[in-house]
Amino acid sequence: MTSIAAELRSILDVIEQPAWAVDADHRVSYANPRAAALTGHDSPSDLLGTDGRPGGHSGARSRHRAAPSHRCGTLTHADGSLLHVEWSLVPLARPDGEAAVYLFRTSAGPSGATREPSPKGVPRALAAQVCADRCRTAARSLRHGAQERLASLLLGLSLAREQLGGGVPSPGARLLDDAARDAEEALAQVREVTGALYPGVLELRGLTVALTALAEQWPVPVAVFGNLRRRLPDAVETHAYFLVRDALSRAVHGAGAGRVRVVAELDPDLDPDLVVTVSDDGTAPGHGPEPAFLAAIAGRVALLEGTLTVRHTPEEGTTISVVIPVPY
Numbered sequence: 001m002t003s004i005a006a007e008l009r010s011i012l013d014v015i016e017q018p019a020w021a022v023d024a025d026h027r028v029s030y031a032n033p034r035a036a037a038l039t040g041h042d043s044p045s046d047l048l049g050t051d052g053r054p055g056g057h058s059g060a061r062s063r064h065r066a067a068p069s070h071r072c073g074t075l076t077h078a079d080g081s082l083l084h085v086e087w088s089l090v091p092l093a094r095p096d097g098e099a100a101v102y103l104f105r106t107s108a109g110p111s112g113a114t115r116e117p118s119p120k121g122v123p124r125a126l127a128a129q130v131c132a133d134r135c136r137t138a139a140r141s142l143r144h145g146a147q148e149r150l151a152s153l154l155l156g157l158s159l160a161r162e163q164l165g166g167g168v169p170s171p172g173a174r175l176l177d178d179a180a181r182d183a184e185e186a187l188a189q190v191r192e193v194t195g196a197l198y199p200g201v202l203e204l205r206g207l208t209v210a211l212t213a214l215a216e217q218w219p220v221p222v223a224v225f226g227n228l229r230r231r232l233p234d235a236v237e238t239h240a241y242f243l244v245r246d247a248l249s250r251a252v253h254g255a256g257a258g259r260v261r262v263v264a265e266l267d268p269d270l271d272p273d274l275v276v277t278v279s280d281d282g283t284a285p286g287h288g289p290e291p292a293f294l295a296a297i298a299g300r301v302a303l304l305e306g307t308l309t310v311r312h313t314p315e316e317g318t319t320i321s322v323v324i325p326v327p328y
Contacts, residue, residue, distance in 0.1 A: 017034065017103050017104065017105060017147060017148070017200065018032065018034040018035040018037070018038040018039075018103070018104040018105075018204075019031070019032050019034070019035055019101060019102060019103045019104065019151075020032070020035045020044075020047060020052055020101070020102055021052075021099060021100070021101045021102075022052035022053070022099060022100055022101075022102065023099050024099060026051055026052055026053050027049055027050065027051065027052060028047045028048055028049065028050050028051075028052040029048065029099070030044075030048075031044040031047040031048065032044060034200070034204075035047060035104065037201075037204065037205065038075070038083070038085075038104060038106070038204055039075055039076070039077055039078055039083065040077045040078030040079055041078050046078075052102060054071075054073035054074060054075055054085060054087050054102070054104075055073045055074035055075070055076075055082070071086070071087055071088075071089070072084070072085070072086050072087075073085060073087060075104070083106070084106065085104045085105060085106055086104070086105050086106075087102050087103065087104045087105075088102070088103045088148055089101075089102060090102075090103070090148075090151070090152045090155060101151075101155065103148055103151070106203065106204060146190050147187065147190050147191065150183055150186055150187040150190060151187065153183050154180060154183050154184065154187065157176055157179055157180040157183065158180065160176055161173060161176045161177065161180065164176070198238070199213070199214075199241070201213050202237060202238070202241055206228065206231050206232070206237065207226070207228055207232060207237045207240055207241060207264055208224070208226040208228045208264060210237075210241055211224045211226070211241065211244055211262055211264060212224045214241070214244065214245060214248070215262065218248060218252055218260070219252070220252055220257060220258055220259055220260065221258075221259045221260070222248065222259075222260045222261075222262060223259075223260070223261045223262065224262045224263075224264075225261070225262070225263045225264075225265075226263060226264040226265050227265040227266065228264060228265065228266065232274065232326055233326065233327065235304070236274060236304065236324055236326055239300040239303060239304055239324075240264065240274060240276055240322075240324060242300060243276070243296075243297045243300045243301065243322060244262055244264070244276060244278060246293050246296045246297050246300075247262075247278035247293070247297060247320050248260060248262075248278065249293050250285070250293035250294065250297075250320075251278065251280035251282050251318070252280075252282075254282075254285075254293055255280060255282025255283045255284075255285070255317075255318060256282050256283060257280035257281050257282030257317065258281055258282075259280070259281055260278065260279065260280045261277075261278070261279045261280075262276075262277070262278050263275075263276070263277045264276045266326070267323075272325070272326040272327065273323050273324065273325055273326060274323070274324040274325075274326050275321070275322070275323050275324075276321070276322045276324070277319055277320065277321045277322070278319070278320045279316075279317065279318070279319040279320075280317050280318055280319075281316070281317040282317055282318060283318075284312045284314075284318065285310055285312060285318060294310065294320075297320065297322070301322055301324070304324045304325070305325060306322055306323050306324040306325060307322070307323045308320070308321070308322055309321040309322075
């Protein structure tokens with residue numbers, strides 16, 4: 001696997017899905033950062049040399065097929081607990097022995113549930129859940145369908161290009177290079193669309209971690225704070241994430257803010273209410289595209305039966321405050 005480490009990195013690091021490569025002895029020889037995050041490790045290097053087979057692995061080495069095989073099993077978390085996952089296997093035929101790439105996603109496991117259920121008692125709560133479910137289902141379809149197949153295609157193209165060797169590029173080699181570049185661009189576009197629909201980090205790590213990752217995507221400093229020590233219902237996490245994204249768009253693209261502060265916390269006095277505030281030093285609301293962003297935020301707040309407050313002072317800027325009821 002060492003000879004194609006660079007190719008694996010360029011392919012697996014750009015997908016949101018946790019993945020690692022194993023050698024002929026089933027030992028992890030490469031892991032992407034999302035695999036480390038999934039298993040609770042600080043760095044992908046912590047996984048190197050460990051047995052890469054998930055619990056429940058059949059033990060049989062699959063031969064290459066047109067579509068990866070999908071199975072269920074468990075991974076051992078850094079804290080010793082078992083993490084239920086679904087996984088796909090992409091075999092790699094190498095001159096130094098067979099190897100494979102595993103692609104993982106979390107699974108409900110035997111209990112059938114991974115987080116608190118969203119409320120089912122009122123129409124708005126149902127509408128919020130349906131909206132969140134649609135985003136997540138569409139993102140999963142792309143992440144575990146198109147993204148997996150593109151990753152498998154890139155691996156195959158890289159291996160085929162390697163078989164042709166160096167020297168003067170032949171027409172066939174140039175065609176393979178062009179195909180690989182097109183596949184890389186398609187993979188990047190799928191990743192972008194998937195993240196816009198439902199970011200994988202939100203599903204894996206929760207709201208605070210997802211907001212921290214979101215903050216890094218803006219051209220101005222965005223500070224994120226929060227005291228969330230538990231996972232919130234799916235609909236609450238999903239809509240809270242996207243309303244923060246809309247608030248950041250309003251601040252940066254609408255109000256010309258130079259810095260933004262985001263706080264997401266469970267109010268100790270109003271618990272179990274989630275309080276989200278987005279403060280910026282930009283201009284007052286009401287100009288350019290800002291009303292559209294505020295309307296989108298208000299729509300999500302209404303679905304969650306929360307309250308929205310927008311306050312602006314010339315000296316301090318604009319603060320958007322949202323209070324969202326969170327059922328136990």
